[in-house]
Amino acid sequence: MKRLTANVTGLVQGVSFRYYARREAERLGLKGWVRNEANGSVQLVAEGDEEALEVLFGFLRRGSPMARVIDVAVSWSTASGEFSSFEVRFV
Numbered sequence: 329m330k331r332l333t334a335n336v337t338g339l340v341q342g343v344s345f346r347y348y349a350r351r352e353a354e355r356l357g358l359k360g361w362v363r364n365e366a367n368g369s370v371q372l373v374a375e376g377d378e379e380a381l382e383v384l385f386g387f388l389r390r391g392s393p394m395a396r397v398i399d400v401a402v403s404w405s406t407a408s409g410e411f412s413s414f415e416v417r418f419v
Contacts, residue, residue, distance in 0.1 A: 329407035332381045336370045336388055338398035345370050346416045348392035356380040359411035375407040
């Protein structure tokens with residue numbers, strides 16, 4: 329089990345990015361969260377099977393239909409197992 333931590337920049341707020349990300353993560357059986365950041369980016373933490381995380385990473389690079397992703401800064405680590413679902417968080 330792996331953990332993907334990503335910060336997505338571009339036009340990613342106000343375009344349902346978080347909800348599409350949650351839907352994709354749930355479809356892939358991943359656990360974690362996604363939230364908007366004050367600087368206009370979206371942060372995501374997901375844990376699960378490495379292949380499923382790679383698929384999610386592909387989604388993050390494309391974004392939701394109205395999004396315009398400029399960059400995805402990503403880091404990989406070992407899963408902590410702390411999540412029981414995938415949720416949209418609010419700051």
